[in-house]
Amino acid sequence: MTINVINPATKAVYKSIPETTEAELNSIVETAKEAFEIWRSKSDEERTQAMLNIADEIxxxxxxxxxxxxxxxxxxxxxxxxxxxxAAGWTRYNASLSLETEVIEDSAERYVEIQRLPVGVVASITPWNWPLMIAVWHIMPALKAGCSVVVKPASTTPINTIKLAEIINKHTIPNLVQVVVGGGRAIGEPLVQHPDVKKLVFTGSTPVGKHLAKIAAGDLKKVTLELGGNDAGIVLQNADIKKIAEKIYMTSFINMGQTCACLKRLYVHRSKYDELAKALADIAAAQVVGNGMDAGVTFGPVQNEKQFNSVKAMIDEAKASGAEVIEPTLPEGLNGYFIAPTLVKNPQHQISVVCEEQFGPVLPIIPFDDVKEVMSHAIHKEFALGGSVWGEPCEELDWVVSQLDSGTVWVNNHAEVLPHIPFGGNKDSGLGVEFGKEGLLEYTVRKVVNRAK
Known part of the structure; x- marks a missing residue:
C-alpha cells in the first residue's frame, strides 16, 4: 500500500511512499540486530566523531x-x-556525553564498579508535531550508547525522518538507523512486539503509550514514554504583565500549540486578568496566518484533519457554553487546516478545552482570586508534564513551585527544553526521562563487577 503525505497548508499530496509490510519489518529488525553488533564494538571516540559528522551534515x-x-x-x-x-545542536550535545565506569567501592575487601552496556535494538515511535527534532531526541542518545534504531515516524510526517536516517547511515554503518512506515497497529505494534527489539522509546498520547507499554512488558523491554500533558500556568497578583505577556503567548502557541509541554491552561489573578487577556489578544491578532513557505507568515496550519476537527470542536463547545471566544479572522483564500490563535475567556472548568489537552492553537484563560484555591484546579488529576508560575520573587511564588507536581516546573517561563536538562512527566504524562546523562542511561543496561581482594 501507498501512504499519501498531505501538505496541511494546501491539502495537496506532498509525497507518496510505500507502507512497510510485516515481512519487510522482520528483515529490517534482523539487519538492525546485525548493525548493533558492529556498532557496539566501536570505540567511544569513533561514535563521537561519527555523530559530529552527522551534525555537520544536518x-x-x-x-x-x-x-x-x-x-x-x-x-x-x-x-x-x-x-x-x-537537531544539529542536540546531536552535538549527545556526542559530547560519555559512559564512564563508576567505581562504587575500592576497599581492602573488594573492588566494585558499574559498567553501562548498550541495550540493543531500539524501537522509536515519533509524533507529527516536531518530527525531525523528536527523532533526533530518540536516536542520538541511542547511537551514543552503542545501540541501533528502528524508527516509525507518524505516517503524516515520515519524509524528514527518512532523510535523517540516510544522513546517519552515511556517517556510521549501513542499517544502523532504519525507518518503517505505516499505521500503529499494522507496523508499530509488531515492531514493539519483536523479540529482537530490547527497548521502546515513544512520544505521543497517553492511551497509545499505555497500550504500547503493555505490549513491551511481555518480554520486559526497557521503556521510555513522553506522553500527554495539560500544563497549567499561574499568573500571580504581583506579575508584571508587560514583562511576561509575549513569553506567555509564545509558550502557549509555539508550533500552533502542538507541543506536549505547551502552556495549555492559564490561571490569572483577577487583578491582572483584563490586562493580560488584552495583551495576548493583541499579540494573537498581529500574527500572519498562512502557508509556512510564504514570506512573512508567522502562524501555520494545524497538522492534520483529525486534529483540526478536534480543536474546532473544543472551540465550538466553549462558545456554546457561554465563554467569550476571541478568534481572529483568517485571511481569505486559505485552503488548509487553519485555525487562528484563539483565546477562551472565563471558561467553565468542566469544558474540554480546560480539562483535556487541546494540542492546538486555543488557550483558555481563567481568573482566580485566591491562589491556594486555584491550585485544586491547576493540579491535574491525570497529567503532570509541566507547569509554571509567573510573577516577581515572593513567598507565594515559592509556595506555588512547591505545590506543582509536574515533571518540570518553570518560573517565568514555560516549555523550555534543553539537551542537558532531564525532561519527563509524572503521573500519566510519562515514564522514564529524556535528555542529559539521565536520558543517555535509559539506552543502557547496568553491569556490576564485584572483585574480591
Whole structure:
C-alpha cells in the first residue's frame, strides 16, 4: 500500500511512499540486530566523531530539511529552521556525553564498579508535531550508547525522518538507523512486539503509550514514554504583565500549540486578568496566518484533519457554553487546516478545552482570586508534564513551585527544553526521562563487577 503525505497548508499530496509490510519489518529488525553488533564494538571516540559528522551534515542539508518539515508538518519556515538547528545542536550535545565506569567501592575487601552496556535494538515511535527534532531526541542518545534504531515516524510526517536516517547511515554503518512506515497497529505494534527489539522509546498520547507499554512488558523491554500533558500556568497578583505577556503567548502557541509541554491552561489573578487577556489578544491578532513557505507568515496550519476537527470542536463547545471566544479572522483564500490563535475567556472548568489537552492553537484563560484555591484546579488529576508560575520573587511564588507536581516546573517561563536538562512527566504524562546523562542511561543496561581482594 501507498501512504499519501498531505501538505496541511494546501491539502495537496506532498509525497507518496510505500507502507512497510510485516515481512519487510522482520528483515529490517534482523539487519538492525546485525548493525548493533558492529556498532557496539566501536570505540567511544569513533561514535563521537561519527555523530559530529552527522551534525555537520544536518547543517549542510538545513535548507532541504526545513523545506521538508514545512511541507509535511505545516509550521512556518522560520520555526522549521529552528527545528533543524536544534537537531544539529542536540546531536552535538549527545556526542559530547560519555559512559564512564563508576567505581562504587575500592576497599581492602573488594573492588566494585558499574559498567553501562548498550541495550540493543531500539524501537522509536515519533509524533507529527516536531518530527525531525523528536527523532533526533530518540536516536542520538541511542547511537551514543552503542545501540541501533528502528524508527516509525507518524505516517503524516515520515519524509524528514527518512532523510535523517540516510544522513546517519552515511556517517556510521549501513542499517544502523532504519525507518518503517505505516499505521500503529499494522507496523508499530509488531515492531514493539519483536523479540529482537530490547527497548521502546515513544512520544505521543497517553492511551497509545499505555497500550504500547503493555505490549513491551511481555518480554520486559526497557521503556521510555513522553506522553500527554495539560500544563497549567499561574499568573500571580504581583506579575508584571508587560514583562511576561509575549513569553506567555509564545509558550502557549509555539508550533500552533502542538507541543506536549505547551502552556495549555492559564490561571490569572483577577487583578491582572483584563490586562493580560488584552495583551495576548493583541499579540494573537498581529500574527500572519498562512502557508509556512510564504514570506512573512508567522502562524501555520494545524497538522492534520483529525486534529483540526478536534480543536474546532473544543472551540465550538466553549462558545456554546457561554465563554467569550476571541478568534481572529483568517485571511481569505486559505485552503488548509487553519485555525487562528484563539483565546477562551472565563471558561467553565468542566469544558474540554480546560480539562483535556487541546494540542492546538486555543488557550483558555481563567481568573482566580485566591491562589491556594486555584491550585485544586491547576493540579491535574491525570497529567503532570509541566507547569509554571509567573510573577516577581515572593513567598507565594515559592509556595506555588512547591505545590506543582509536574515533571518540570518553570518560573517565568514555560516549555523550555534543553539537551542537558532531564525532561519527563509524572503521573500519566510519562515514564522514564529524556535528555542529559539521565536520558543517555535509559539506552543502557547496568553491569556490576564485584572483585574480591
Amino acid at each position: 547543517e549542510a542539508c538545513a535548507a532541504e530539511l526545513a523545506e521538508i518539515v514545512v511541507s509535511e508538518q505545516g509550521k512556518p519556515l522560520a520555526i522549521a529552521q529552528i527545528e533543524v538547528g536544534g
